[in-house]
Amino acid sequence: xxxxxxxxxxxxxxxxxxxxxxxxxxxxxxxxxxxxxxxxxxxxxxxxxxxxxxxxxxxxxxxxxxxxxxxxxxxxxxxxxxxxxxxxxxxxxxxxxxxxxxxxxxxxxxxxxxxxxxxxxxxxxxxxxxxxxxxxxxxxxxxxxxxxxxxxxxxxxxxxxxxxxxxxxxxxxxxxxxxxxxxxxxxxxxxxxxxxxxxxxxxxxxxxxxxxxxxxxxxxxxxxxxxxxxxxxxxxxxxxxxxxxxxxxxxxxxxxxxxxxxxxxxxxxxxxxxxxxxxxxxxxxxxxxxxxx
Amino acid sequence: xxxxxxxxxxxxxxxxxxxxxxxxxxxxxxxxxxxxxxxxxxxxxxxxxxxxxxxxxxxxxxxxxxxxxxxxxxxxxxxxxxxxxxxxxxxxxxxxxxxxxxxxxxxxxxxxxxxxxxxxxxxxxxxxxxxxxxxxxxxxxxxxxxxxxxxxxxxxxxxxxxxxxxxxxxxxxxxxxxxxxxxxxxxxxxxxxxxxxxxxxxxxxxxxxxxxxxxxxxxxxxxxxxxxxxxxxxxxxxxxxxxxxxxxxxxxxxxxxxxxxxxxxxxxxxxxxxxxxxxxxxxxxxxxxxxxxxxxxxxxxxxxxxxxxxxxxxxxxxxxxxxxxxxxxxxxxxxxxxxxxxxxxxxxxxxxxxxxxxxxxxxxxxxxxxxxxxxxxxxxxxxxxxxxxxxxxxxxxxxxxxxxxxxxxxxxxxxxxxxxxxxxxxxxxxxxxxxxxxxxxxxxxxxxxxxxxxxxxxxxxxxxxxxxxxxxxxxxxxxxxxxxxxxxxxxxxxxxxxxxxxxxxxxxxxxxxxxxxxxxxxxxxxxxxxxx
Numbered sequence: 001x002x003x004x005x006x007x008x009x010x011x012x013x014x015x016x017x018x019x020x021x022x023x024x025x026x027x028x029x030x031x032x033x034x035x036x037x038x039x040x041x042x043x044x045x046x047x048x049x050x051x052x053x054x055x056x057x058x059x060x061x062x063x064x065x066x067x068x069x070x071x072x073x074x075x076x077x078x079x080x081x082x083x084x085x086x087x088x089x090x091x092x093x094x095x096x097x098x099x100x101x102x103x104x105x106x107x108x109x110x111x112x113x114x115x116x117x118x119x120x121x122x123x124x125x126x127x128x129x130x131x132x133x134x135x136x137x138x139x140x141x142x143x144x145x146x147x148x149x150x151x152x153x154x155x156x157x158x159x160x161x162x163x164x165x166x167x168x169x170x171x172x173x174x175x176x177x178x179x180x181x182x183x184x185x186x187x188x189x190x191x192x193x194x195x196x197x198x199x200x201x202x203x204x205x206x207x208x209x210x211x212x213x214x215x216x217x218x219x220x221x222x223x224x225x226x227x228x229x230x231x232x233x234x235x236x237x238x239x240x241x242x243x244x245x246x247x248x249x250x251x252x253x254x255x256x257x258x259x260x261x262x263x264x265x266x267x268x269x270x271x272x273x274x275x276x277x278x279x280x281x282x283x284x285x286x287x288x289x290x291x292x293x
Numbered sequence: 294x295x296x297x298x299x300x301x302x303x304x305x306x307x308x309x310x311x312x313x314x315x316x317x318x319x320x321x322x323x324x325x326x327x328x329x330x331x332x333x334x335x336x337x338x339x340x341x342x343x344x345x346x347x348x349x350x351x352x353x354x355x356x357x358x359x360x361x362x363x364x365x366x367x368x369x370x371x372x373x374x375x376x377x378x379x380x381x382x383x384x385x386x387x388x389x390x391x392x393x394x395x396x397x398x399x400x401x402x403x404x405x406x407x408x409x410x411x412x413x414x415x416x417x418x419x420x421x422x423x424x425x426x427x428x429x430x431x432x433x434x435x436x437x438x439x440x441x442x443x444x445x446x447x448x449x450x451x452x453x454x455x456x457x458x459x460x461x462x463x464x465x466x467x468x469x470x471x472x473x474x475x476x477x478x479x480x481x482x483x484x485x486x487x488x489x490x491x492x493x494x495x496x497x498x499x500x501x502x503x504x505x506x507x508x509x510x511x512x513x514x515x516x517x518x519x520x521x522x523x524x525x526x527x528x529x530x531x532x533x534x535x536x537x538x539x540x541x542x543x544x545x546x547x548x549x550x551x552x553x554x555x556x557x558x559x560x561x562x563x564x565x566x567x568x569x570x571x572x573x574x575x576x577x578x579x580x581x582x583x584x585x586x587x588x589x590x591x592x593x594x595x596x597x598x599x600x601x602x603x604x605x606x607x608x609x610x611x612x613x614x615x616x617x618x619x620x621x622x623x624x625x626x627x628x629x630x631x632x633x634x635x636x637x638x639x640x641x642x643x644x645x646x647x648x649x650x651x652x653x654x655x656x657x658x659x660x661x662x663x664x665x666x667x668x669x670x671x672x673x674x675x676x677x678x679x680x681x682x683x684x685x686x687x688x689x690x691x692x693x694x695x696x697x698x699x700x701x702x703x704x705x706x707x708x709x710x711x712x713x714x715x716x717x718x719x720x721x722x723x724x725x726x727x728x729x730x731x732x733x734x735x736x737x738x739x740x741x742x743x744x745x746x747x748x749x750x751x752x753x754x755x756x757x758x759x760x761x762x763x764x765x766x767x768x769x770x771x772x773x774x775x776x777x778x779x780x781x782x783x784x785x786x787x788x789x790x791x792x793x794x795x796x797x798x799x800x801x802x803x804x805x806x807x808x809x810x811x812x813x814x815x816x817x818x819x820x821x822x823x824x825x
Contacts, residue, residue, distance in 0.1 A: 011403055011404045011816075012324050014322035014323055014324055015409045017413075018322075018413035019321045019412070022417045025467070026417070026423070028460075029421070029460035030424060033460045033461075036456040037456050065409070081482060081483075085478050085482050088406075088481055089410075089475075092477055093470075096470050100516055102513065103513045103515070103516025103517060104516055104520075107516075107546065110539070111538055111539065111542065114542075115542055119539075132534065133535075142537045149536065225537045225538075229523070229530060229531055229538070233523065
């Protein structure tokens, strides 16, 4: 009898966590908005503190929300159908992330294939070039903007290539961890997942190294025209996602050490691993379109 | 022993499950799709009245030529925030509210697939609009660059409040994406046994496709506002030619979001009308399968027509031709829909209850908006219409007499199911006829002033437009007042006044939601029904 009850789709009674999360996002938005204004205008205010309070609330919410869910899952309230809901939800979330990166890749392609050639006078845009910036030469990477800002182009060899190899390997180790979990080989699972998180951390520290190099030695900054803009926003948002993915996988590692997950019930791990493969694919696209081409 | 206690404990849970907690906590903590649907609908209605109040300010200023009531900068804030509120605060949440209420009941699911996230996606919305509205009181005022926030208006020439605008739009986007993921997963994963794809009610089909569009384009909007933020505050030059960017690129990115967004606001309306017309024609919907395919075609085409908003930006002629023809192609599936509704009514036993009145008004008036859209799609003539009141007339016909009328039709159609009582039919008829007449006095003359060359988004205009604008404003005030009748009716309905209704409510109504008791119990289909 009880068994049948548990087969039902689990609908939680009510939960305080979403409203806590709503307050968190509110604080983050207000804080971030004011922080940006204060930073760029040089005025003083509470933006930064509100932002920190928002993130603290968000982290508090995530702990509470996931604690509830882990408890429910471990007490067996979740049916296979619910597991499908979570997996499909995660897949669609990743699709939304793909479209988010798509906006920035779109900006890159448009600037490179259309805006810059037009400014350089291609097609019937000769007058544009003549009237606006007659000395401007269309080029990519845009190392001299129409306005005259100069910078250096980031090469693909060296750090970016090493980072590509690191991230590709991490995707493989992440997959091995997944296989190990499904085969219930916990030792190998811990090892492989640990290596994945470690590789993620190395990737991020090299990325920081690259940014320092770009800013201090190459003069490639967020302000150096659309080449720098697309470079930093694409790699920057990718870096944020790698950081988030690594934190997720690290938490999965902690949970694995606590003995969570079974060979056929490990949605959280699976979601984290999907996310990791996703940031890996984004990096490959990035490496190809931002660095090599 | 432990098994027994666990069973008992679970049974206790189960009992609590049926009675919602009392007071404010019920609404703050709820995971129930009906509660959340109600929250969405009331929020949307409050935003509709707020955005409507701003429209009243706009029409008051435009009642006469010259500057009378508000400063031009405040006028611009009103047009901007009116647009943002109506799109993101009124129409989209209203449809999400309807999806919350109806999709689980229509497919025989116990609730939405991810009930807690459902609560989250609702409750972040009021906060987003709190931020947007309070930015109006900041030094330098709120956003004043139009709801489309074109660069460089939103980058070089905007105020500090742009930062808050950007983050509030981010939250609105997060809310829409989470809402859409919930709808899509519910429909994929929670259909009752036997509810095959081609048995799904059209409202479910149209929302499934809408949800796909939302997940595809809301992140692009997030990208666009992020680039505006960095251009304005961090010295990037995505939309600045001096740095190798292009202000026109903003328009491309924005409308890549914006055009599917237009269909996000009309596809669920098509679904609603496809539910209501068969009921009151007492016939099956004509061409069910073609309706499904038409909806999918419209959604796919919506990704390749965006630049018809940009015919005057100096695109190459080839691009203008492509976007003109692709846009005209959309009239084929849309025409299929209109003809199917008409064919459904052909030789039906029609009766004209309030939902049907709104649905009929929708079919006629939305078609007017569709045809003016076809005129706007013709590149050479768009050079004359672009940024005139003709455009304003066009999109208000599709959004007010289209999307908003369909929402009102839906509320009148399903309200008795939600409350268990028939609404006040006299008030409803007053609401309908006052709205119908005033909305046409309001928007129809806009076609004429637009064709004669009156530009949109201006607080003042040339003298020859004075007479028409007086009528437009009078129509606007009348339409605004008519909505107060709706408010009165809704308050009455929520206080459960009126005649009790049967489970089926409407004589010709078919579908799972009409087989459960009226009012719909707090939890429905905890055990999925089997569809034959």
